[in-house]
């Protein structure tokens with residue numbers, strides 16, 4: 001997969017705008033949680049078809065809401081490869097991936113994510 005610096009920056013900006021939008025709409029408590037989420041955009045996934053990953057310990061809301069060495073990673077390359085140059089589709093896929101990984105961070109499993117359409 002060819003690395004396009006500009007396209008990675010494009011996905012980084014998409015993610016940043018989505019996070020800002022989420023924070024703007026969130027309750028003060030959730031906005032604070034969103035502030036602590038470490039989100040990074042990398043180009044390539046170690047497993048080729050992944051759009052995102054969550055590493056670490058999900059947030060335990062009952063435990064002071066402290067994030068312990070957790071990390072959300074969005075993979076720009078696979079998202080771009082599968083959106084076929086359609087920016088709206090790229091936007092939709094990136095949003096879904098971001099919500100999926102945020103869901104993991106909040107401690108949701110795949111069944112719960114699917115109910116929310118974040119599968």
Ligand SMILES: [Zn+2]
Pocket residue numbers: 100104110
């Ligand atoms: Zn997952």
